[in-house]
Amino acid sequence: MVGLCTGIALLEAGHHVSIVDDDAEGKAASWGNAGHIAVEQVEPLASMSMVRSLPQRLFLRGGPLGFPPSAIAEWMPFGLRLLTAARPAQFRKGCQALAPLLAGSMPAWTSLVERIGAPELVKQDGHFVLWHGERAAREGRASWMASNTGSAQVQDATDAERAMLSALGRAPVADAIRFTGSGQIADLGDLRQALGNAFAQRGGKRVTQRAELRAAGGRVEIAGIDTEQVLVCAGVRSRELMEHLGHKVPMIAERGYHIRADASHWPADLPPVVFEERSMIVTRYRNAVQAASFVELGKVDAPADPRKWERLERHVAELGLPLRRPFRRWMGCRPTLPDYLPAIGRSTKASNLLYAFGHQHLGLTLAPITARLVASMVAGEQPELPLAPFDIQRFA
Known part of the structure; x- marks a missing residue:
């Protein structure tokens, strides 16, 4: 997504x-995500509130967060770096860095789809978050109302909307x-x-x-390709x-x-509808409905864990949602750095090397605005937003 937009x-x-x-079949995470333009996710997931909630979020306790034992060499050092990034001062810096990126993301998307002649591909109808339990509703609502949601606005669902959401399943909402402003x-x-x-x-x-x-000689080449500048x-x-x-890349x-x-x-x-108690988002596409979930910190090429799909299918069945078998299953790897900020900048190791990766859950959301920032760097211009917070040297 970032590559094509750029x-x-x-x-x-x-x-x-x-x-x-080499991804000719489109198997990368870009093409299997929730389709949500998440302008509200100004607060990085590397936060003390997230750290405190870890025990309740574990997959073994019914939650969405998996730490495969076979991948401990990957997630243990990543987790230690995340703890550092979650400290209040670092968290505030992360919010300050993400806010302008996210504020520009929807205008960047609407501009892009207009330019490529496909404005119908972006829908700006917001999204819903719902709860079935009274306690979860009180706590969830309070959490969102206290959160920084950037350019997105939060409002009560109307009685008609709540009735419509309740009609999706067997239990009342x-x-x-x-949310308005998202898409x-x-x-x-x-x-x-x-x-x-x-x-x-x-x-x-x-x-x-x-x-x-x-x-070679302070520059980078791609084998078999004649190029002046290289973007990773x-x-x-x-x-x-x-x-x-x-470069040091603790991704x-x-x-x-x-x-x-x-x-x-x-x-x-x-x-899109977020079933927050299940950590699941359901998105209607043109010819399919998709239910997505889970944060599994693991190895890139490790086999998928079928228990994750089975739990998603169980969530759908227990809620009584109108998703009918057969289900098509997919797993993909989000590129996540410990502070949950992307890496966007110019290399200090090679004069012609640029990079734009590590967008975690926000690759879809931030692809067009990232493209504009990279284009400015290639042109030798001052980017519209400060890029210092996204410099990969922050991990050196």
Whole structure:
């Protein structure tokens, strides 16, 4: 997502651009996410409130957070760095860094889809958060009302909206809130096709191979590609590319899971719905309904854990939601750094190397605004937002 958006921005600025990518089938996390343009997520997940809630969030206790024992060498050092980033002073700095990025994300999206001739792909209908239990509703509502939600606004769901949400399942909704200012992608598959077409129409080239970087004379080259500047935006695979060049990148594969079903039984005009007690978001796309959940800190290439899909299917069944079998199962790796801020900047190891990765849960949300920042750097201009908080050297 970040690569295609940035490629389009660079082509529009007059550059010649090649994308080197071996994900021809679109299996990366960009194409399996919840489709939610999450402008409200100003507060980084690296926070003391999140740390305090860890025991209740563990997968073994019915929660969404998994720490596979086989991946302890990955999540233990990552967790220690996260604890440092969660300290109040660092958390406040993270909020200050994310706020302007997120404030510009929806305008950047609407501008992009207009330019590529697909404005219908971005829906600005907000989203719902609901609770079935009275205590969960009180605590959840209070938490959101006390949170910094940036450009998004929180309001009570109307009686009609609560009735509609209750009708989705077998249990009445105890409470629900609606966010305005957030949005969704109408369909991720259609978005991938539209971005790919726009990139090609502007003269971009696609090279379907695994990128191999090599350093020479203070610069970086891509094997087999003639290039003046190199941008690393390979999601979770960026770590190996950047560390090969001497950068410290304490990024982990934060694995998420979803199930998909036919859309015929789900309301066509319903925005994304977050079932907060289940840590599950359900999104209606054009031809499918998707339920997504879980934060599994693990290895990039480890096999998927079928228990995650089984629990998602159990959530759907217990709630009585109108998602019908057969389900299509997917797992993907979010590229997450310990402070839950992206890495965007220019390398100190090679004069022609730039990077834009590590967007954790916000890769979809921040892709077009990241593209604008990178285009400014390539042009030698001052980016519209300060990039110091996103410098990868913060981990050196």
